[in-house]
Amino acid sequence: MTEPAVERLTPDELRTLFLFESLNDDQLALLAENGRVERRPGGSIVYHEGEEATCFFVLLSGEVELSRRVHGVDVQINRTSQRGVYGGATQAYMESPTPHTYMYTMRAITDVEFFTLTAETFGTIVREWFPMAMHLLEGVFYGMRTSQTRVSERERLVALGSLSAGLTHELNNPAAAAVRATSVLRDRVAGMRRKLAMIADGRLDGTRLRHLVELQEEAVKRAASAPELTALETSDAEAAVEDWLDDHDIVGGWDMAPALVAGGIDVEWLDRVAGAVGEENLDAAVRWLTYTIDTELLMREIDDSVTRISSLVAAAKQYSQLDRAPYQTVDVHDLLVATLTMLQGKIPKGITKVKEFDRSLPRIPAYAAELNQVWTNLIDNAIAAMGETGTLTIRTGREDDRCLFVEIGDTGPGIPEEIRPRIFEPFFTTKPVGEGTGLGLDISYRIVVNRHHGSIKVDSRPGDTRFRVILPIDGPPRPDNGDPAEG
Numbered sequence: 307m308t309e310p311a312v313e314r315l316t317p318d319e320l321r322t323l324f325l326f327e328s329l330n331d332d333q334l335a336l337l338a339e340n341g342r343v344e345r346r347p348g349g350s351i352v353y354h355e356g357e358e359a360t361c362f363f364v365l366l367s368g369e370v371e372l373s374r375r376v377h378g379v380d381v382q383i384n385r386t387s388q389r390g391v392y393g394g395a396t397q398a399y400m401e402s403p404t405p406h407t408y409m410y411t412m413r414a415i416t417d418v419e420f421f422t423l424t425a426e427t428f429g430t431i432v433r434e435w436f437p438m439a440m441h442l443l444e445g446v447f448y449g450m451r452t453s454q455t456r457v458s459e460r461e462r463l464v465a466l467g468s469l470s471a472g473l474t475h476e477l478n479n480p481a482a483a484a485v486r487a488t489s490v491l492r493d494r495v496a497g498m499r500r501k502l503a504m505i506a507d508g509r510l511d512g513t514r515l516r517h518l519v520e521l522q523e524e525a526v527k528r529a530a531s532a533p534e535l536t537a538l539e540t541s542d543a544e545a546a547v548e549d550w551l552d553d554h555d556i557v558g559g560w561d562m563a564p565a566l567v568a569g570g571i572d573v574e575w576l577d578r579v580a581g582a583v584g585e586e587n588l589d590a591a592v593r594w595l596t597y598t599i600d601t602e603l604l605m606r607e608i609d610d611s612v613t614r615i616s617s618l619v620a621a622a623k624q625y626s627q628l629d630r631a632p633y634q635t636v637d638v639h640d641l642l643v644a645t646l647t648m649l650q651g652k653i654p655k656g657i658t659k660v661k662e663f664d665r666s667l668p669r670i671p672a673y674a675a676e677l678n679q680v681w682t683n684l685i686d687n688a689i690a691a692m693g694e695t696g697t698l699t700i701r702t703g704r705e706d707d708r709c710l711f712v713e714i715g716d717t718g719p720g721i722p723e724e725i726r727p728r729i730f731e732p733f734f735t736t737k738p739v740g741e742g743t744g745l746g747l748d749i750s751y752r753i754v755v756n757r758h759h760g761s762i763k764v765d766s767r768p769g770d771t772r773f774r775v776i777l778p779i780d781g782p783p784r785p786d787n788g789d790p791a792e793g
Contacts, residue, residue: 671781691718
């Protein structure tokens with residue numbers, strides 16, 4: 307049985323492809339002899355990512371799509387109908403102890419036609435025809451891959467260290483306050499016990515003691531709801547209370563007055579105390595009530611400190627997403643607030659934070675920890691651009707019926723127009739040598755565009771730079787391992 311004839315291109319037809327247009331007649335003749343024309347129907351897979359790379363493909367007609375599988379999701383890398391584009395065994399010229407594999411999956415969108423070479427033929431041709439170029443390509447490929455791997459690892463470690471240092475600083479303040487308040491509280495409780503013994507040694511009858519206990523309960527309530535006073539109001543109130551204490555021969559009024567005023571106590575209330583216990587017991591009663599108020603204020607300080615620590619730990623968990631599924635339904639505002647909390651230690655005091663949140667936005671399916679990485683990169687860049695002073699604005703809203711946006715704005719000098727098209731390129735940075743890797747925006751772009759099927763845009767002029775991240779409300783496709791978890 308006769309095998310069907312192999313369809314080939316002529317040297318002149320090969321010369322019309324930009325990849326081969328500079329080859330000489332002998333080289334074109336060799337390609338024509340070793341290559342063949344192949345056709346695939348629309349919807350078919352030309353080759354699969356991860357399979358052994360056996361062919362080099364040059365597109366002659368039709369439209370194809372390249373994609374990569376990331377955490378169970380097929381992410382489109384490119385879609386084109388440009389004649390002459392190529393793919394497949396593009397690294398066959400590099401010698402390797404293990405077989406090369408296809409880096410992507412190619413799918414025919416329409417009926418397509420290719421000029422193909424076997425991987426062995428393509429690799430031999432490149433090595434023999436372009437020996438210097440082959441060495442250069444190998445050097446660039448391996449150098450870039452090694453560099454990107456090491457720099458990415460280093461950037462992650464530096465970012466982790468910076469965030470950890472910031473979190474440690476934020477945790478240290480409330481922790482130190484709680485320790486200090488606990489120490490003082492111990493002394494105040496001891497003082498209360500001593501004064502209570504003096505009051506309860508029989509010098510107060512039952513009626514006066516009951517009135518004093520009632521006043522103590524009222525003092526606790528006053529301390530819990532004491533109004534905020536201005537510095538001038540506080541000074542005047544403390545002076546009035548101190549004068550009252552001095553007039554009633556209570557020693558150390560200057561030391562007691564601040565606690566009494568902080569607890570909402572005034573001269574009129576102290577007159578009630580005097581009427582309840584009598585002048586002979588007033589000193590012990592006032593000191594006991596002062597201890598009561600001071601104790602209540604200290605417990606409130608401890609409660610505030612512990613709540614702050616708990617909030618920081620919750621923010622760290624929200625930021626890292628370590629105890630949650632990678633793919634989940636989230637409120638982008640929770641992610642933004644957690645990121646701001648983690649970065650608080652890096653934001654100079656001269657930078658004003660403005661949050662313009664549209665709380666009506668729906669929760670969306672997303673890879674939460676990866677989005678937090680995007681917010682971190684964009685906010686960190688904004689802070690670096692402004693220096694010590696400026697305004698950091700974080701805004702959310704609807705882009706259209708199908709998308710929402712998160713916008714990070716700063717009042718820095720802006721991004722020059724001539725470099726704006728390059729800012730998402732890997733390793734491109736405007737920071738001084740050693741201060742930036744040029745991978746932050748590249749990583750952000752890949753997370754937003756490839757991972758979430760969204761887009762990221764920049765609008766910049768001096769004093770007003772805005773990075774807008776647009777995310778589909780329906781979210782990226784669900785991974786194969788199940789439904790998104792509710793977060």
